[in-house]
Amino acid sequence: MLQQTLVRRSAPLLAGFMLLAAGAAHAADIRVVSSGGFAQAYKNLAPAYERASGDHLVSEWGPSMGTTKNAIPARLARGEPIDVVIMVGDALDKLMQEGRLVPGSKVVLANSPIACAVRRGAAKPDISTTEGLRSAFLKADKVAYSDSASGVYIETQLMNKLQISEQMQGKAAKIPATPVGEIIAHGQADFGCQQRSELLPVEGIDIVGLLPPEVQKMTQFSAALAPGGKQPEAGRALLRFLASPDNAGVIEATGLEPAAAAAPAPTPAMH
Template sequence: MLHPALPRKSHPLLAALLLLAAGTAHAADIHVVSSGGFAQAYKNLAPAYERASGDRLLSAWGPSMGTTSNAIPARLARGEQIDVVIMVGDALDKLMQEGRLVPGSKVVLAQSPIACAVRHGAAKPDISTIDGLRSAFLQAQTVAYSDSASGEYIERQLMNKLHIAQQMQGKAAKIPATPVGEIIARGQADFGCQQRSELMPVEGIDLVGLLPAQVQQLTEFSAALVRNARQPDAGRALLRFLAAPASAGVIEATGLQPASALPPAPKPMPSAH
């Protein structure tokens, strides 16, 4: 069941939805798969969409990349019935190029910064500076990061930018499928980083903060219609709703930066040679 419901002050959102969904003549079952970074925003928006449109959202979850069976590319490759995907923009673009998504149907929804967390009640390291972030990684006994976009960046770029790639070998681990926050909450890692929007809903952890601007990586989350979708019209109505400016406040409340209010990207810190 999708939850939680939208706050009471959602009249502009509902009004916009009534217009956006007007093109759908009959109630439809829309099969949606979302990656974790946009999952909470989608869950919070879904009840209003269902109430106003009469459509039913049949939702599933999976990473935008990786080799797990629930990853979105794997689902599409085996022909799973899906109408709409919500995922990391770069991975979506690749699927579009492969012909698995409807050309021109992509809508950019938000960008997501990377944050770090510790187990609830543990001491919070200061990661507001490059030196502080480096120290937090080095002093942690075990570090967790995801097998999706944020983890790929941490493993392949951030460790080199911080000049700690060798020191982190053996105590930093990529976590497949399971949210990093859950690993920290269980005590299986004492420090970890992932999309802020994926960490915020997890109980048993405390957010430490965002990566410093010089090494921050903003990840785009987008949505598109799957080729051969059984409900193309209803799927397009859902895409219009998710991307509507009226949805921005709900999206922002989950730790994402809505596409309608994105700041300029920070100047990246050069990688070590």
């Protein structure tokens, strides 16, 4: 049912794309690396783009920050052949300032709130207030959070705001690379928080709710071209497609808040 809904929402955009794609002389392999927060939205949109443009998306995944091998900054530093990156906006801006992304190519895609989850079937704490959230952290035997944007915020700011930094030492763990939801589902933590869009696709967990508004941290997800990319024009076409208002419904269905405003539908590059 969800797949049918997503296809219907993309139909107006695809109608125009198909006419242009029919005349494309050469299909491009577009190499994309996306961080987890936008990954599900990207996965849902990718088949429609490939059908419409005739291009092939070669997709890989990695965090927006951190020191793991798959982290986007590490990939760029190694000179991997990447056409498009999709990642946390602040981290993207930093890379662009350092000259590691194509200047002026940034497009804002969505904003993402942080949510918390427990193992499926476990009691759900009430985290609708800061006191309830504080209690949920303190009562948990082990808490998990990511090594990317949401985890950095939880570790460096949220714990202080809730005045629990000392109490959480030894039972709150930063999880590199692996989605927090999977850690919870496997019983390695009984409570954890990450971008809602990263928790939603994980089986075996129940999402408790969003962080209370007064301590919520919205994370922007953006995309840009990598300077070493071999398909810059095809990459730009993909950026326009991802940022199109016609795809806002697909993005919203994954737990994100689309950034797209009303604008004409984009058209893919001719090859």
